[in-house]
Amino acid sequence: xxxxxxxxxxxxxxxxxxxxxxxxxxxxxxxxxxxxxxxxxxxxxxxxxxxxxxxxxxxxxxxxxxxxxxxxxxxxxxxxxxxxxxxxxxxxxxxxxxxxxxxxxxxxxxxxxxxxxxxxxxxxxxxxxxxxxxxxxxxxxxxxxxxxxxxxxxxxxxxxxxxxxxxxxxxxxxxxxxxxxxxxxxxxxxxxxxxxxxxxxxxxxxxxxxxxxxxxxxxxxxxxxxxxxxxxxxxxxxxxxxxxxxxxxxxxxxxx
Amino acid sequence: xxxxxxxxxxxxxxxxxxxxxxxxxxxxxxxxxxxxxxxxxxxxxxxxxxxxxxxxxxxxxxxxxxxxxxxxxxxxxxxxxxxxxxxxxxxxxxxxxxxxxxxxxxxxxxxxxxxxxxxxxxxxxxxxxxxxxxxxxxxxxxxxxxxxxxxxxxxxxxxxxxxxxxxxxxxxxxxxxxxxxxxxxxxxxxxxxxxxxxxxxxxxxxxxxxxxxxxxxxxxxxxxxxxxxxxxxxxxxxxxxxxxxxxxxxxxxxxxxxxxxxxxxxxxxxxxxxxxxxxxxxxxxxxxxxxxxxxxxxxxxx
Numbered sequence: 001x002x003x004x005x006x007x008x009x010x011x012x013x014x015x016x017x018x019x020x021x022x023x024x025x026x027x028x029x030x031x032x033x034x035x036x037x038x039x040x041x042x043x044x045x046x047x048x049x050x051x052x053x054x055x056x057x058x059x060x061x062x063x064x065x066x067x068x069x070x071x072x073x074x075x076x077x078x079x080x081x082x083x084x085x086x087x088x089x090x091x092x093x094x095x096x097x098x099x100x101x102x103x104x105x106x107x108x109x110x111x112x113x114x115x116x117x118x119x120x121x122x123x124x125x126x127x128x129x130x131x132x133x134x135x136x137x138x139x140x141x142x143x144x145x146x147x148x149x150x151x152x153x154x155x156x157x158x159x160x161x162x163x164x165x166x167x168x169x170x171x172x173x174x175x176x177x178x179x180x181x182x183x184x185x186x187x188x189x190x191x192x193x194x195x196x197x198x199x200x201x202x203x204x205x206x207x208x209x210x211x212x213x214x215x216x217x218x219x220x221x222x223x224x225x226x227x228x229x230x231x232x233x234x235x236x237x238x239x240x241x242x243x244x245x246x247x248x249x250x251x252x253x254x255x256x
Numbered sequence: 257x258x259x260x261x262x263x264x265x266x267x268x269x270x271x272x273x274x275x276x277x278x279x280x281x282x283x284x285x286x287x288x289x290x291x292x293x294x295x296x297x298x299x300x301x302x303x304x305x306x307x308x309x310x311x312x313x314x315x316x317x318x319x320x321x322x323x324x325x326x327x328x329x330x331x332x333x334x335x336x337x338x339x340x341x342x343x344x345x346x347x348x349x350x351x352x353x354x355x356x357x358x359x360x361x362x363x364x365x366x367x368x369x370x371x372x373x374x375x376x377x378x379x380x381x382x383x384x385x386x387x388x389x390x391x392x393x394x395x396x397x398x399x400x401x402x403x404x405x406x407x408x409x410x411x412x413x414x415x416x417x418x419x420x421x422x423x424x425x426x427x428x429x430x431x432x433x434x435x436x437x438x439x440x441x442x443x444x445x446x447x448x449x450x451x452x453x454x455x456x457x458x459x460x461x462x463x464x465x466x467x468x469x470x471x472x473x474x475x476x477x478x479x480x481x482x483x484x485x486x487x488x489x490x491x492x493x494x495x496x497x498x499x500x501x502x503x504x505x506x507x508x509x510x511x512x513x514x515x516x517x518x519x520x521x522x523x524x525x526x527x528x529x530x531x532x533x534x535x536x537x538x539x540x541x542x543x544x545x546x547x548x549x550x551x552x553x554x555x556x557x558x
Contacts, residue, residue: 043527051526052526094289221316222325224525225528226281227285228279228316228325228327229278244285
């Protein structure tokens, strides 16, 4: 898929929680083709302590409004600089990068999309595209606390939403792997994005139940283009580049 | 328009901007974003006689105005390069140069010999300065004897333009450059990365898997300019300058210090089009200062 280096314009920058923003970007020209699970390398201007671009997954592409949404967790100076952007500001983006999730090939499929923390971000776009292909989509979303459950209404428009919080303030208490839906329902495929311990636990569940499963990784990156070999993950095929050979990997390839 | 052509031995560059090995893949990774034929030379990823898996993750840590890496020469080996990658890059209309590394002089020489046979590879860059591998790499680049042993072996096996990439992790880089020149190197390039370390204070451990790594980016530029200046005054072969070049003005510093050409490395990660912008910026600078050719400013700082 062709990659572009684009100056995108901020449409809005909404604070979703103490630690998250939703950045909506647009362009005078039609945004490039993108698929769910791909990411953007965002250049961080005006942050002296930030040197490299920041890889951020594509939260949603609203074709009717020509908008690209980035859901950003504020973890350091770079992402906090993004929180300061306002409508009309310009953000230099390298996109679309990486391979993306496996889209359903038939309407018989029943997908479980599992997200933890800001790892829910790519699942919104994926859920939309999967639903458009006629698949049945369910979301299993985990957060530390209710206020960090993001975009819930948007997820509910696309399918069943199951929730866990670590403090029990919403949904079932505990981690996503404790949720009762996993013992009640059967899915044809699980796609997930979130903290590594969560994904390893879900991968163990998928192996036990013989469910196809893929994980989106977020190893630290420099170039995002497959050139520097900094973001590698050990796999059954040796060290593979998360930015280019991933970020989505079938769990059978991972040494988890 | 000022003349940007330069020569390194028999190697003609249409402009003095090359890509630093390990920062631009095989060029193909950037093909959507950069007109590859607009770059003076593309120095591809470090290649070794045998495949190498490289070091464990994490391999990178961002630092103030730079980054540390300990990739460790991950590559599929020279035979894979010849069979699978060379056919994809041989028709790119620029100098495709292979960076060669090894764990013994014989390894280097055999790897170079296999590349010598490739028509469309006009030069190699011999890497005696990788700080991230246990065997070989920088070990050869930190003594005159080590450098001589590799350059001598490669010179006997390789007949086209040989650039030797030097390590800054030495007391006297000029003496190493002179040793390379004496054994028949056609040019030297410097600097490779500076050995460094960063610590995750929350977890009380190094940020990199092998504890140390090589520092690159603007943070190292003054060190690089000084070393290029020293080496340019010590040898009679061309010097290729690199280390933290982000802009055309950075590149001009290296030319004035004595570099005939430059390499752009880490800048490619922040701006994939950095090479082309730097090329155009050099041209504009020369025009603005009434220079008819780049050669007018090479080594002007005495």
